[in-house]
Amino acid sequence: MNNDLLFDFNLDKAAKTVYITREFNAPQALVWDAFTKAELLDQWSAPAPIRAKTKYMDFKVGGRRFYAMISPDGSEGWAVQEYTSITPKTNFKMYNTFANKDGDRELPGSEWDHHFSEQNGITKVSIAIFNESLARLEKMIEMGFKEGITVNLNQLEGLLK
Amino acid sequence: MKIKPDIFQAIADPTRRAILTLIAIQALTPNAMAEKFDMTRQAVSKHIKVLQECDLIKPQPLGREIHYHFNAQKMQEFDHWLAQFRKNWETQFNQLDQLLSTIKEQKK
Numbered sequence: 001m002n003n004d005l006l007f008d009f010n011l012d013k014a015a016k017t018v019y020i021t022r023e024f025n026a027p028q029a030l031v032w033d034a035f036t037k038a039e040l041l042d043q044w045s046a047p048a049p050i051r052a053k054t055k056y057m058d059f060k061v062g063g064r065r066f067y068a069m070i071s072p073d074g075s076e077g078w079a080v081q082e083y084t085s086i087t088p089k090t091n092f093k094m095y096n097t098f099a100n101k102d103g104d105r106e107l108p109g110s111e112w113d114h115h116f117s118e119q120n121g122i123t124k125v126s127i128a129i130f131n132e133s134l135a136r137l138e139k140m141i142e143m144g145f146k147e148g149i150t151v152n153l154n155q156l157e158g159l160l161k
Numbered sequence: 162m163k164i165k166p167d168i169f170q171a172i173a174d175p176t177r178r179a180i181l182t183l184i185a186i187q188a189l190t191p192n193a194m195a196e197k198f199d200m201t202r203q204a205v206s207k208h209i210k211v212l213q214e215c216d217l218i219k220p221q222p223l224g225r226e227i228h229y230h231f232n233a234q235k236m237q238e239f240d241h242w243l244a245q246f247r248k249n250w251e252t253q254f255n256q257l258d259q260l261l262s263t264i265k266e267q268k269k
Contacts (some may be wrong), residue, residue, distance in 0.1 A: 007254065009247045013172050018246070022254050026261040034257055044260050047252035134169040138242055 006124070018137070020127040028118035031125060032089050035114060038065065046070075055103075061086055066103050080105050081112075091115050098139065108132050168239055171215050176200075177208050181217060181231060188221065188228040 008021040024031050034040045038054035046052035049072045057065035063083050068076040078099045085093040097109030111130040116123060131137045172178055180194060189197075195205045209229060212218040216235045220227045 044256040133167040
């Protein structure tokens, strides 16, 4: 793996926006697919040991992706992404909300903006996530946070054995 | 229903950020804050209320006056959440690196 790939993560508190930039050693068309096709998204878009499972996805403006984040214990957290703007291969925007298992959305959500560009075979993805409140951001992290703790405790157990 | 102000809302305001910066160095009374920022006592009280409601500052009575302290622990909690969020993204992106390289191999 190329360790020179850029990873940048910033929170602008006043703008209530998290900015994430990452480079990938792959052509833009492929990285675009990894962000916009359900079968690829499900393979990377949840931090292990959590996994993502898309129930349905209709990638067009006004279309939605309904998916779950599934913990190792089997508990599911559902969410809905609604695509608000798409410029193929270069940009898409979506509105992300938590939902129940029937797909009913819990407003408010967060606004996501993705930009893709390629230079010398390296694709750069810039993501801006706007949250109205910190509570919303915390909720977004909550599941991964609990998992992080569990994993760390398991590692500790292993060490103590 | 009364909604508790959120840290985001609290620190989105430039005056409140300035107050926090100042009292992080030294605890201050509302009067001292009003003087430093050239604000009315009422305006200061409003900002103090918001900052106190989300635990960013803490009052400490000193004689007849109340000094407000910066609650660094609350800020650390916040940073802790953020660090976790960053870690999640790192994990996901490493997974994506693997996936991309697998797909590139298959295409060869």
